[in-house]
Amino acid sequence: MALIGIISRELGNLTFLVSLDLGSNKFHGNLPQEMANLHRLKVLDLSFNSFSGEVPSWFGFLHQLQALNLGNNSFTGSIPSSFYNMPKLETLNLKFNSIEGQIPKVIGSLINLRVLNLIGNKLVGFIPTSLSNASRLETLEISYN
Known part of the structure; x- marks a missing residue:
């Protein structure tokens, strides 16, 4: 829809949201901390925008995601270590950002993870052996790091 601007803090008041798709717009800036109030959220798509700042650690409060x-x-x-608090997570797509560091060991605690896409970042190091605990993993994309 070519929406432009920042995400309002008031979005966090929509606590009954189950799915939020703001993908393919022109949003920018940081994600507001108030989005951590969206406890019922199962699907969050913010892809193809211009969001910046660190990947928020408050995603760990979205236990239903x-x-x-x-x-x-x-x-x-x-990648925040708080991601281990999302036990139902099946798809994690962080491709084509500027995320640095190593793939955290806690990713292996996401036992329902089916898709992990980290293509095109600045990750270094080894694939953590803990990832073998994610036995449902079907797609692992980590090229161009």
Whole structure:
């Protein structure tokens, strides 16, 4: 829809949201902390925007989240260790950002993870052996790091 601007803090008041798709717009800036109030959220797609700043650690408060798509933005920093608090997560897409550091060991605690896409970031190091605990993993994309 070519929506432009920043995400309002008031979005966090929509606590009954189960799915939020703001992908393929022109949003920018940081994600507001108030989005951590969206406890019922199962699907969050913020891909193909211009969001920046570190990947928020408050995603760990979204315990019902099954799909998180932050691909094709300008997120920086590392993958937060708080992601282990999303036990139902099946899809994690962080492709084409500027995420640095190593793939955290806690990713292996996401036992329902089916898709992990980290293509096109600035990750270094080894694939953590803990990832073998994610026995449902079907797709692992980590090229261009």
